[in-house]
Amino acid sequence: DNNIFSATIMSHYGTECTTYYCNKGWNEVISHLSPYSWANWGIAIGLGFSVVGAAWGIWLTGSSLVGAAVKAPRIRSKNLVSVIFCEATAIYGVILAIILLNKIGPPKDGYFSSTWNWGQFYFAGYSVFFSGCSVGFTNIASGISVGIAGSACALGDAQDDSLFVKILIVEIFASALGIFGIIVGIIQSNNAQFPVQ
Amino acid sequence: MSTVAAVMALGLGGMETFNMQHGFVEAVIRGFRSGFLQDDTYHHLSQCETLEDIKLNLQETDYGQMLSNDANITPPIIESKALQKLVTEFFFLRAQSVEPLSTFLDYITYEYMIENVMLLLRGTLSGRNVNELMSQCHPLGMFKESTMRNIPSFEASPRGYAELYETVLVDTPVGVYFQRYLDQTSARVTAASEVRNVLEEIQIEILKNSLMKLYLEDFYDFCSAMGGETAEIMCALLRARADRNAINITLNSFGTPLNDPLMRETHRKTLYPSIGNLYPEGTDLLIKVDDDSKLVQAMNYYPVYRSIFDRFTNSSPEEFSIDDEFYKQEVKLFELAFESQMHFGVFYAYVKLKEQEIRNLVWISECILQRRKDQVGNFIPIFSRTEASRKH
Numbered sequence: 001d002n003n004i005f006s007a008t009i010m011s012h013y014g015t016e017c018t019t020y021y022c023n024k025g026w027n028e029v030i031s032h033l034s035p036y037s038w039a040n041w042g043i044a045i046g047l048g049f050s051v052v053g054a055a056w057g058i059w060l061t062g063s064s065l066v067g068a069a070v071k072a073p074r075i076r077s078k079n080l081v082s083v084i085f086c087e088a089t090a091i092y093g094v095i096l097a098i099i100l101l102n103k104i105g106p107p108k109d110g111y112f113s114s115t116w117n118w119g120q121f122y123f124a125g126y127s128v129f130f131s132g133c134s135v136g137f138t139n140i141a142s143g144i145s146v147g148i149a150g151s152a153c154a155l156g157d158a159q160d161d162s163l164f165v166k167i168l169i170v171e172i173f174a175s176a177l178g179i180f181g182i183i184v185g186i187i188q189s190n191n192a193q194f195p196v197q
Numbered sequence: 198m199s200t201v202a203a204v205m206a207l208g209l210g211g212m213e214t215f216n217m218q219h220g221f222v223e224a225v226i227r228g229f230r231s232g233f234l235q236d237d238t239y240h241h242l243s244q245c246e247t248l249e250d251i252k253l254n255l256q257e258t259d260y261g262q263m264l265s266n267d268a269n270i271t272p273p274i275i276e277s278k279a280l281q282k283l284v285t286e287f288f289f290l291r292a293q294s295v296e297p298l299s300t301f302l303d304y305i306t307y308e309y310m311i312e313n314v315m316l317l318l319r320g321t322l323s324g325r326n327v328n329e330l331m332s333q334c335h336p337l338g339m340f341k342e343s344t345m346r347n348i349p350s351f352e353a354s355p356r357g358y359a360e361l362y363e364t365v366l367v368d369t370p371v372g373v374y375f376q377r378y379l380d381q382t383s384a385r386v387t388a389a390s391e392v393r394n395v396l397e398e399i400q401i402e403i404l405k406n407s408l409m410k411l412y413l414e415d416f417y418d419f420c421s422a423m424g425g426e427t428a429e430i431m432c433a434l435l436r437a438r439a440d441r442n443a444i445n446i447t448l449n450s451f452g453t454p455l456n457d458p459l460m461r462e463t464h465r466k467t468l469y470p471s472i473g474n475l476y477p478e479g480t481d482l483l484i485k486v487d488d489d490s491k492l493v494q495a496m497n498y499y500p501v502y503r504s505i506f507d508r509f510t511n512s513s514p515e516e517f518s519i520d521d522e523f524y525k526q527e528v529k530l531f532e533l534a535f536e537s538q539m540h541f542g543v544f545y546a547y548v549k550l551k552e553q554e555i556r557n558l559v560w561i562s563e564c565i566l567q568r569r570k571d572q573v574g575n576f577i578p579i580f581s582r583t584e585a586s587r588k589h
Binding site: 056059060061062063064065066067068070071072144147148151152154155158159 | 212213216217220221222223224225227228229230231232538
């Protein structure tokens with residue numbers, strides 16, 4: 001019959017399994033997770049954690065910025081750059097999510113043909129998932145880091161203008177962490193493409 | 198203990214979560230930091246000839262128009278107006294804060310509440326008017342007016358204090374310290390010692406120092422429970438404060454009955470706070486001290502206090518008193534509290550530094566009023582860029 005798993009499982013375990021889902025071990029459980037679910041989880045994690053990191057960073061830096069601007073209103077416009085750096089990590093998440101979701105597609109005619117390319121199928125699923133993880137986890141770290149540095153930047157600028165550019169360099173390094181994530185994520189998912197038949 | 202539970206529940210937050218609750222308030226107080234008088238302002242102020250010039254100079258600073266409604270300026274007016282500015286800023290911060298910062302800010306005010314209670318109690322001993330006393334109370338530590346009016350009506354004896362606590366102070370935050378003090382003294386009060394402590398001034402001094410000791414220990418426990426950077430910085434500041442209190446108690450007791458060998462062991466020993474670098478070996482040394490030279494000898498073991506006493510003994514009495522030397526050391530510590538971010542120590546340090554600035558202003562205006570221009574430079578600069586100790 002046509003069930004996708006029977007071919008892989010039966011070939012792996014020989015005659016031990018008599019049904020489709022015989023719970024022979026973790027290998028079976030994990031390989032029973034559909035690559036479509038892996039891929040879509042990857043997009044969710046990539047986008048979700050990036051936005052969490054960006055939001056956390058904006059929360060940290062925005063509260064300090066608002067408070068410091070009470071006594072030093074001149075810092076208002078310049079220090080919005082810190083908020084923009086945080087926002088950039090969310091944008092990396094969106095870019096990667098759009099790239100990844102273009103790789104996913106349902107099989108032609110809605111069923112797996114006998115010549116279905118299982119290898120490419122599984123590869124694409126795992127590749128998209130972990131590429132999303134790369135971006136998500138690096139961006140959450142980058143977002144928090146930019147947030148803390150941005151808060152210090154606002155407070156320092158309020159006391160002494162010459163400090164702004166110097167602390168901004170710290171923030172640039174912090175947001176570079178997010179760039180590492182998206183570069184690796186894109187390379188990781190380059191060859192992934194779900195087969196259509 | 199409910200405050201400790203509240204702190205545990207909400208948490209202070211490390212670097213990554215502090216700003217969520219307290220970012221705005223901390224940023225505002227750092228903005229207030231730029232309102233401290235600078236070196237050039239102090240320079241202009243010390244060159245003033247009259248108090249009107251001081252008023253003009255202060256108009257350019259963060260103090261602005263605070264003196265504009267006053268026809269003739271006197272140093273007490275300058276002090277009360279500057280204090281009013283500090284109080285306004287403090288209560289603005291208090292209104293914007295959430296737990297555990299709001300409890301922390303309340304703890305800062307308890308010290309002034311204790312001072313006000315002692316002022317009212319002492320005032321009744323000298324038979325002063327209640328209204329006059331209330332106008333002299335520190336604005337950061339005000340109770341409800343009815344509470345404050347009731348305080349002078351009690352007698353200054355252990356029984357009187359017990360009644361005072363049960364009827365008036367039990368609802369106030371400092372009632373806790375009163376209760377603990379009464380518990381401690383009820384164990385020691387006998388008919389004989391009541392007769393011996395007939396000098397009510399000693400009793401008031403002991404009461405004041407005991408309340409301060411209990412307050413400092415409570416504050417210290419609260420800060421340690423919060424953990425993190427706040428605990429590090431605040432505990433260091435409170436330890437320095439406790440040491441200063443211990444040394445001051447010793448110094449002030451010379452020449453009073455508290456200096457008798459018998460009284461030292463029973464009464465003076467109980468006044469030393471149990472936090473602080475001097476506890477326990479240093480306080481044991483201090484118990485045996487009964488004059489200045491022995492005090493300097495005892496403090497020889499502690500480098501910080503040895504250097505303070507060295508400077509004190511080397512300089513003439515006109516230049517700096519021992520209090521000024523302690524203020525200088527404390528100003529250094531409080532300025533250091535501003536060096537790191539995301540902790541509560543800045544709030545405590547700001548209030549104390551602002552108080553020092555008000556003392557500076559009063560000193561300068563008194564010198565100008567009394568035409569003692571030679572001494573006008575004896576204030577302690579705050580966040581000064583040119584101070585000798587900062588040139589490394």
